[in-house]
Amino acid sequence: MPIYTRRGDKGQTSLFGGTRVLKSDERVDTYGTIDELNSLVGVVVAHIENRHKKLASFLESIQHDLFDIGSYLANPKALPVKRLEDRVELFEKEIDHMTERMPELHNFILPGGGRVGASLHQARTVCRRTERRLVALIQKEEVDETVVKYVNRLSDLLFTMARFVNHKEKKKETKWTRLDSIEPKLVKQ
Secondary structure (H helix, E strand, O other): OOOOOOOOOOOEEEOOOOOEEEOOOHHHHHHHHHHHHHHHHHHHHHHOOHHHHHHHHHHHHHHHHHHHHHHHHOOOOOOOOOOHHHHHHHHHHHHHHHHHOOOOOOOOEOOOOOHHHHHHHHHHHHHHHHHHHHHHHHOOOOOOHHHHHHHHHHHHHHHHHHHHHHHHOOOOOOEOOOHHHOOOOOOOO
């Protein structure tokens, strides 16, 4: 059976239950952004080497959560996703655990570091966009508020994971400096 159906060729898609909507519909945009975040978390997992196996396993469990959330959002009549409140508590424990093992943060930092750390920072920014999309959707339709709480805490977790991995890999965090205090340097050609 081919993967293509041709039913979306005119810019529409079906929600669970068969309702046809435009692909630009806020609900579709929101669960599409969840899918984008899930894919980016998969990229992070692909970059992880053996010494971060627990992190990879934890991130894969988050991917399952994100798939559940995307499925919930694709079905306007779905029941809320179970266990999200427990996951938020787990995220907070993990954030606290990692924070205790790193230098205290006193400045804004630029996203970056090593490959895994930088990818986690990128996942965090997509997670924040996902949160903004969820909030916009909630203004128009009923959505379980625990989903927003989950995504909000997930972005905090991804930020902390990025810092933690960079710290463990001895990758330097670059403090943000105001543009007017940086001397531009060009490479001579």
